[in-house]
Amino acid sequence: MRFLIAGLAMLVATSVAAHDETSDHSHASIEPPVDASIVEKRVYRFKQSGAAIQSVFKQHLGNDDFASIAEAATLIADWADVMPDYFPAGSTSPGARDDIWADFDDFKSKAADNSRAGRDLYQLALVGTDKGAIETAAKKMGGTCKACHQSYQIKK
Numbered sequence: 227m228r229f230l231i232a233g234l235a236m237l238v239a240t241s242v243a244a245h246d247e248t249s250d251h252s253h254a255s256i257e258p259p260v261d262a263s264i265v266e267k268r269v270y271r272f273k274q275s276g277a278a279i280q281s282v283f284k285q286h287l288g289n290d291d292f293a294s295i296a297e298a299a300t301l302i303a304d305w306a307d308v309m310p311d312y313f314p315a316g317s318t319s320p321g322a323r324d325d326i327w328a329d330f331d332d333f334k335s336k337a338a339d340n341s342r343a344g345r346d347l348y349q350l351a352l353v354g355t356d357k358g359a360i361e362t363a364a365k366k367m368g369g370t371c372k373a374c375h376q377s378y379q380i381k382k
């Protein structure tokens with residue numbers, strides 16, 4: 227019975243977290259559940275990153291909200307900086323190709339490309355004068371997500 231209650235509590239906690247991740251206003255919290263596995267933690271951060279990039283294209287660009295774009299770009303780049311640490315050897319998952327660990331230097335370099343593109347977008351958004359350049363930088367950043375996914379993500 228104890229286990230059942232603990233299990234239910236976890237289920238509730240998980241669905242609350244899942245709701246937060248898909249919200250466009252989830253930039254503030256970057257902490258996955260404390261007792262999450264490494265795979266759950268990275269999936270959580272990827273979902274946040276996905277919500278952040280969506281908010282850029284679906285909301286902030288249209289509203290000329292460059293401050294929010296800068297915030298989203300920082301969230302994405304901060305995650306990209308630590309992303310390889312969330313893929314320790316043996317942390318296989320249904321979403322991750324084994325090729326990640328066959329050429330981990332390439333995986334790291336693709337994460338670094340993502341970070342660099344995020345920082346570039348941040349800089350332009352901070353200045354906030356050239357919307358065309360901001361849009362181009364946002365698309366370029368999106369390209370660095372795709373580049374890694376094509377090689378290393380298993381689409382569900």
Ligand code: HEC
Pocket residue numbers: 265268269272273275276277279302306309318319320321322323333334336337340367368370371372374375378379380
């Ligand atoms: C260096 C490689 C790499 C980069 C860069 C990268 N991703 Fe991913 N992404 C992955 C891998 C690998 C997975 C699968 C992780 C797993 O399931 O264990 C993934 C999974 C995801 C998921 C699915 C999470 C889920 O629901 O299971 C989303 C959403 C996502 N990434 C968004 C992004 C966005 C947005 C960017 C760019 C801002 C990005 N990723 C950049 C490698 C990358």
